[in-house]
Amino acid sequence: MAFDAVVTDLDGTVVRADGTVSAATLQAAHALSAAGVPLLAATARTPTGVAALTTLAPHLAFAVCCSGAVGWVPGAPEPAWCELLPRAEVADLVAFLTRELPTVALAAYDSRRWRMTATYQAMRPNTHKGPITVVEAAALPEAEACTLVLGHPDRTPEQLVAALIEGGFDPTRLGLHRAGRRFVEVTAAPIDKASGVLRALRVVGADPARTIAFGDMPIDTTMFAVVGRSVAMAGAPPEVLAAATDHTASVEDDGFARALTALL
Structure with a gap:
């Protein structure tokens, strides 16, 4: 071939x-x-x-x-x-998003289990396979996450990425990827x-x-x-x-x- x-x-x-x-x-x-x-x-x-x-x-x-x-x-x-996100970066990201965009939907995956907010579960029901735990956003940095996914009911993925960059989250430190038509996936750069x-x-x-x-x-x-x-x-x-x-x-x-x- x-x-x-x-x-x-x-x-x-x-x-x-x-x-x-x-x-x-x-x-x-x-x-x-x-x-x-x-x-x-x-x-x-x-x-x-x-x-x-x-x-x-x-x-x-x-x-x-x-x-x-x-x-x-x-x-x-x-x-x-499994390439992990720096835990400090996850903590800074979650703190920024919950402060600036209170209705943000967040989920973190650690290669075995999803941890997600109730807002995320409501925004994206029944699409994630495997174990799921619903937690408060503040608990997400406790996970050793390889990916963080975020969405917002009123903002496009492009608007979310722009807000993160404006907030000081440098794309050379974090990979910011549009995942589907409503969500942004965050990985460690340059992944x-x-x-x-x-x-x-x-x-x-x-x-x-x-x-x-x-x-x-x-x-x-x-x-x-x-x-x-x-x-x-x-x-x-x-x-x-x-x-x-x-x-x-x-x-x-x-x-x-x-x-x-x-x-x-």
Whole structure:
């Protein structure tokens, strides 16, 4: 085949709006496996969230989770890596957000459990897999978190990132990633999907220049920049379409499977 590996975002790219993966996508994943081409996921999901995709997970050679902060071989009992946020940074961030944006929704993940505020649970119900503990925001810095997720009922992710930068949270110290259409994911800098994908490709022995990546959101553009070819899904924001070398149909129209069929 023309590629050493294929990397894909999950939600909005191969996972449809109803949470399912189409037969065409699964067939494409099976074809890659049969050809000896590793399929990797690069996602904001946790390992438990990836494992919940019971039809797709068995086809994955590796999963870059939490936007690069966690690496996981599906089926393994422990992560391959887990990059923690500095606890002092988490404490400063939580204090700033609760002071300046009192209705902010916050959640922290430590590679095993989510700790989240009641506001976050109400804003994003039933989308996180695995153990969940509802706590006050002030308790979040107690966790050794690899990722912190925040949202606000009245602010876009772009507005939240702007507020953090204006508040003195330097993007060179913290990775600030738009995760979906309503949330921002915070990791330790310089961790992002690009750093995670490069690390995962080394694990599976694949050349980034001979790797193709699929995505649909601005958070995916960093990994587009470090692989040889990239594919944006139809309906992606303009900056995602501009960053990709190729375009395909939407997830609902089996764009992943169509692109692989055309390219390979």
